[in-house]
Amino acid sequence: MQHLLGFGIPGVPYGCTYALVAVGLVLTYQATGVLNFAYGAQAYLSAFVFTYLVQNQHLPVGVAFVISVVILAPAVGLILDRLLFRKIAPANVIAKLVTGISMLVGIPAVLSVLFTTSNQYNPPSILFDPNVVYFHLVGTPINGIAVTCVVATAVTLIALVVLMRWTNLGLQMRGAVESRRLIELDGVNSGRVVASAWAISGFIAGLAGVLLAPIYGQLQFSDYAALMVAAFAAAAWAVLRSLPVAVLVGILMGITVTVLQGYLPVGSIWSSAALTSLPFVVLVGALLLVPGMRTLGQDKDPLASVDPPPPPIAAAVRAPEFDRVIKILWYVLLVAFSLSMLTWMPKIWENVFNAGLAYSVVFLSITLITGMGGQLSLCQATLAGVGAFTAAQVADRLGANLLVGALVGALVAALVAVVLATASVRLRGLGLALMTIAAALVFDNAIFAQVATIRGQSINVTSSSVGFGILNPNGRAFFVLAMVVLSVCVVLVLRVRNGSIGRFLGAMRGSSTAASGIGVNLTWMHVLVFGLSGAVAGLGGTLLAINQQAVNTQTFSWSFSLVFVVVVVTTGVSTPEGAIQAGFSFVVLQQLLTYVPSRLGGNSLLVILFAFGALTYVAHPEGILEFQKRRWTMRFERLLLRQRTSSTDISGPDAGATAGDGQLARVAADSDPALDR
Amino acid sequence: MALTANAEALLRVSEVTKTFGGVAAVDGVSFSVRPGESVGLVGPNGAGKTTLFNCVCGQLRPERGTIELNGRSLNGMATFERARLGIGRTYQRVEVFSDMNVRDHLIVSVRARWRQGRLWRDLCNLSKPTADERERVDAVLDLVGLSDRADTSVSALGLGSCRLVELARALIAEPVLLMADEPSSGLDVHETRELGAVLRQVQRDQGMAMILVEHDLEMVAEVVDRTVVMNLGQVVAEGHFDTVMADPIVRSAYLGLHE
Ligand SMILES: Nc1ncnc2c1ncn2[C@@H]1O[C@H](COP(=O)(O)OP(=O)(O)O)[C@@H](O)[C@H]1O
Ligand SMILES: [Mg+2]
Numbered sequence: 001m002q003h004l005l006g007f008g009i010p011g012v013p014y015g016c017t018y019a020l021v022a023v024g025l026v027l028t029y030q031a032t033g034v035l036n037f038a039y040g041a042q043a044y045l046s047a048f049v050f051t052y053l054v055q056n057q058h059l060p061v062g063v064a065f066v067i068s069v070v071i072l073a074p075a076v077g078l079i080l081d082r083l084l085f086r087k088i089a090p091a092n093v094i095a096k097l098v099t100g101i102s103m104l105v106g107i108p109a110v111l112s113v114l115f116t117t118s119n120q121y122n123p124p125s126i127l128f129d130p131n132v133v134y135f136h137l138v139g140t141p142i143n144g145i146a147v148t149c150v151v152a153t154a155v156t157l158i159a160l161v162v163l164m165r166w167t168n169l170g171l172q173m174r175g176a177v178e179s180r181r182l183i184e185l186d187g188v189n190s191g192r193v194v195a196s197a198w199a200i201s202g203f204i205a206g207l208a209g210v211l212l213a214p215i216y217g218q219l220q221f222s223d224y225a226a227l228m229v230a231a232f233a234a235a236a237w238a239v240l241r242s243l244p245v246a247v248l249v250g251i252l253m254g255i256t257v258t259v260l261q262g263y264l265p266v267g268s269i270w271s272s273a274a275l276t277s278l279p280f281v282v283l284v285g286a287l288l289l290v291p292g293m294r295t296l297g298q299d300k301d302p303l304a305s306v307d308p309p310p311p312p313i314a315a316a317v318r319a320p321e322f323d324r325v326i327k328i329l330w331y332v333l334l335v336a337f338s339l340s341m342l343t344w345m346p347k348i349w350e351n352v353f354n355a356g357l358a359y360s361v362v363f364l365s366i367t368l369i370t371g372m373g374g375q376l377s378l379c380q381a382t383l384a385g386v387g388a389f390t391a392a393q394v395a396d397r398l399g400a401n402l403l404v405g406a407l408v409g410a411l412v413a414a415l416v417a418v419v420l421a422t423a424s425v426r427l428r429g430l431g432l433a434l435m436t437i438a439a440a441l442v443f444d445n446a447i448f449a450q451v452a453t454i455r456g457q458s459i460n461v462t463s464s465s466v467g468f469g470i471l472n473p474n475g476r477a478f479f480v481l482a483m484v485v486l487s488v489c490v491v492l493v494l495r496v497r498n499g500s501i502g503r504f505l506g507a508m509r510g511s512s513t514a515a516s517g518i519g520v521n522l523t524w525m526h527v528l529v530f531g532l533s534g535a536v537a538g539l540g541g542t543l544l545a546i547n548q549q550a551v552n553t554q555t556f557s558w559s560f561s562l563v564f565v566v567v568v569v570t571t572g573v574s575t576p577e578g579a580i581q582a583g584f585s586f587v588v589l590q591q592l593l594t595y596v597p598s599r600l601g602g603n604s605l606l607v608i609l610f611a612f613g614a615l616t617y618v619a620h621p622e623g624i625l626e627f628q629k630r631r632w633t634m635r636f637e638r639l640l641l642r643q644r645t646s647s648t649d650i651s652g653p654d655a656g657a658t659a660g661d662g663q664l665a666r667v668a669a670d671s672d673p674a675l676d677r
Numbered sequence: 678m679a680l681t682a683n684a685e686a687l688l689r690v691s692e693v694t695k696t697f698g699g700v701a702a703v704d705g706v707s708f709s710v711r712p713g714e715s716v717g718l719v720g721p722n723g724a725g726k727t728t729l730f731n732c733v734c735g736q737l738r739p740e741r742g743t744i745e746l747n748g749r750s751l752n753g754m755a756t757f758e759r760a761r762l763g764i765g766r767t768y769q770r771v772e773v774f775s776d777m778n779v780r781d782h783l784i785v786s787v788r789a790r791w792r793q794g795r796l797w798r799d800l801c802n803l804s805k806p807t808a809d810e811r812e813r814v815d816a817v818l819d820l821v822g823l824s825d826r827a828d829t830s831v832s833a834l835g836l837g838s839c840r841l842v843e844l845a846r847a848l849i850a851e852p853v854l855l856m857a858d859e860p861s862s863g864l865d866v867h868e869t870r871e872l873g874a875v876l877r878q879v880q881r882d883q884g885m886a887m888i889l890v891e892h893d894l895e896m897v898a899e900v901v902d903r904t905v906v907m908n909l910g911q912v913v914a915e916g917h918f919d920t921v922m923a924d925p926i927v928r929s930a931y932l933g934l935h936e
């Protein structure tokens with residue numbers, strides 16, 4: 001018992017931050033229907049600014065706290081609401097997730113560009129001195145960090161209870177729990193309720209951020225992502241609804257982590273993995289065991305039928321003759337590119353394009369799960385890593401060629417994906433995103449480190465392990481290999497897309513209700529498409545490893561999974577074409593950025609570019625690049641057709657077309673009569 | 678197929694109750710539908726008709742009661758399994774697959790109903806619509822009058838046409854029981870009359886049973902053999918359309934909430 005308490009008490013500060021973040025997540029979810037994936041970044045932002053102001057600007061802690069937590073944090077919440085989340089239709093779960101992830105990726109990148117240094121050490125504590133032991137509790141020394149966490153959390157939670165119980169605003173916020181539309185009908189200013197929820201939760205994020213900072217010696221974004229995932233787990237047990245349960249589970253999780261670490265053998269993998277694995281286990285437990293989580297995604301709003309059906313997305317049309325021209329142009333480009341790669345391409349760019357091909361394969365897996373499956377996975381880099389590490393280990397154990405290993409790797413990655421999909425199947429929409437981000441952290445912290453070495457050495461890919469001259473210095477053989485793999489994958493993906501499974505998935509995306517109503521097994525589709533996606537990602541991972549001539553953990557870190565998502569969403573998630581564009585723009589821009597002065601931010605700039613590009617998903621789910629391409633196609637097409645026919649009959653839009661809003665729709669509607677000819 | 682005592686009923690709903698937050702939307706409802714019979718389900722808004730449909734096709738799980746199809750209990754069976762047994766439906770809020778064309782709606786329905794979509798077939802490029810499928814699709818589209826819009830994306834169709842797409846999608850799966858939820862809402866008088874004619878014709882041609890939820894009582898009177906009236910989650914009357922409509926309880930339920 002003494003032991004247990006001794007191990008458990010140091011976990012309380014963690015538990016406090018988990019509890020706070022979980023409360024903030026539940027609050028926004030209840031008031032606005034958004035599960036805020038940007039929350040970890042919000043916490044990090046405040047902690048970063050706070051530490052910066054104290055360490056670099058030498059401001060007093062109190063002043064820094066007011067600026068970073070009292071002013072900045074709620075402001076960020078309000079800005080996120082005003083500029084982003086308020087514009088998203090309530091039912092569009094994927095758009096909300098994509099927007100949150102854009103910010104989760106974008107905010108830290110912006111910080112590292114603005115403040116040039118991303119490393120901040122020894123963040124200060126807001127109330128009590130971390131280096132002073134204030135008292136002992138059952139033999140455990142209690143320092144300033146722990147006291148600060150407990151005091152600040154208690155004060156905040158009490159203030160929140162007072163607010164919710166005894167103020168008009170709190171009453172309205174609790175009303176929002178029942179139905180957002182109900183309070184609107186009641187004449188309550190729901191905009192104010194929503195804005196308050198964002199501001200309050202923003203403040204809580206900032207507070208949790210500065211509380212967590214001194215627990216770790218160095219300020220690192222990954223700790224905040226882990227914090228957010230742990231809070232997701234706590235919030236899941238609360239069915240994203242009950243604040244007391246969220247607090248309780250959060251604190252229990254904090255305590256459990258240190259207890260586990262205390263009892264597990266010191267220095268063992270289990271001990272270091274406990275911190276990131278526990279949230280995953282707790283989250284899986286919630287998804288499997290808490291009945292309310294199953295119906296979470298479903299529309300429970302009793303007034304839902306008041307809503308008109310969502311506007312249909314604009315169907316892009318391209319005249320067949322024009323289509324043919326574009327296709328021919330693509331083929332010409334492909335041949336020219338291939339010939340160049342095999343002859344005169346400079347070494348640097350040859351490497352860049354080869355990497356682009358490998359990334360394209362990985363990104364194709366996102367086309368499968370997000371574009372076709374309509375789900376968001378936040379562990380595609382992890383699945384690629386599963387493929388690559390398995391390939392390397394299998395090839396080594398069996399003495400087989402790495403390419404044989406690649407097939408085994410793809411299979412194992414598919415299996416991992418199937419397991420994740422099965423575990424999250426009850427929570428459509430949010431489930432896979434939650435499950436996969438938690439899984440990515442587990443693989444990163446607990447599993448990849450175990451398989452990242454062979455006989456104590458980091459894994460290098462040598463020409464003897466691949467053979468076929470693929471690792472020849474001129475890179476041409478690799479180009480051929482990558483082209484073959486990519487082509488096969490693209491053809492298979494297209495076949496699935498145009499076949500029965502693609503139609504089932506299209507039905508599922510269009511209306512899951514009607515899809516199951518005609519006999520589509522949604523669970524099976526969900527598992528199948530994620531399994532396929534895992535296989536493709538695994539294959540791409542090995543290809544990437546061959547291209548880099550090494551299998552290392554950095555390439556497949558969890559943060560890349562997030563970056564991958566924003567990259568592909570920006571270029572176009574619904575077509576294989578989009579994945580290939582993503583692969584190439586990712587590496588080409590990366591290369592181009594090496595030519596600009598590094599003080600401009602280097603790779604962070606790239607991340608920012610795509611993070612903000614992905615924000616356009618709300619308006620253009622087909623991808624901003626795809627949208628611009630279509631738009632220019634249409635303009636061009638109209639120009640051509642206008643020349644050929646007299647301009648008389650390109651007058652008004654087709655009366656029958658009820659295309660949704662957006663420029664694309666207007667352009668499409670404008671040109672409809674002309675295209676019909 | 679062995680005939681059991683109650684095999685006479687195709688669908689048997691017994692004492693079904695479904696509550697939302699303590700309020701019973703469907704409250705101990707019992708009724709049955711014989712094979713080939715066409716039943717009108719009417720009642721004011723909020724009577725629980727849609728909720729009852731959702732219970733029958735598995736989108737909602739009732740707290741109490743049993744639902745049987747051909748004497749086989751549907752309790753615990755998933756929506757897609759019920760669909761494969763031949764329960765087809767349309768929705769009050771139109772549920773079409775927004776980025777698909779009309780023809781694909783029907784093909785996907787056929788393949789889902791008879792489990793013809795296989796991954797390996799897709800991978801071997803064997804999933805093109807077969808001649809047989811195309812023939813059936815054309816026949817159904819012809820029946821509902823959508824032939825000229827077969828290759829149009831549903832996002833370019835009006836509400837009326839979307840309702841027809843839903844109907845065609847259900848019909849091509851050759852349901853043994855078709856449940857139509859307010860198919861005429863959002864249609865004009867002319868379209869409604871056409872829809873009524875289509876419903877009557879397919880019901881006679883295919884001999885399937887049908888439950889029709891409809892506010893347009895004229896259409897109900899034309900199409901159905903028997904009428905069930907619901908109010909506040911309960912069945913308040915049942916019988917021939919004219920008799921039921923003469924019932925004072927029914928009149929008050931309607932007059933109280935409608936005119
Ligand atoms: N998902 C739901 N959540 C809460 N209440 C619901 C839900 N669906 C229906 N209800 C309620 O159940 C009652 C019956 O609704 P419904 O079945 O749609 O009636 P009808 O189709 O006869 O107009 C209504 O009072 C409605 O508000
Ligand atoms: Mg209804």
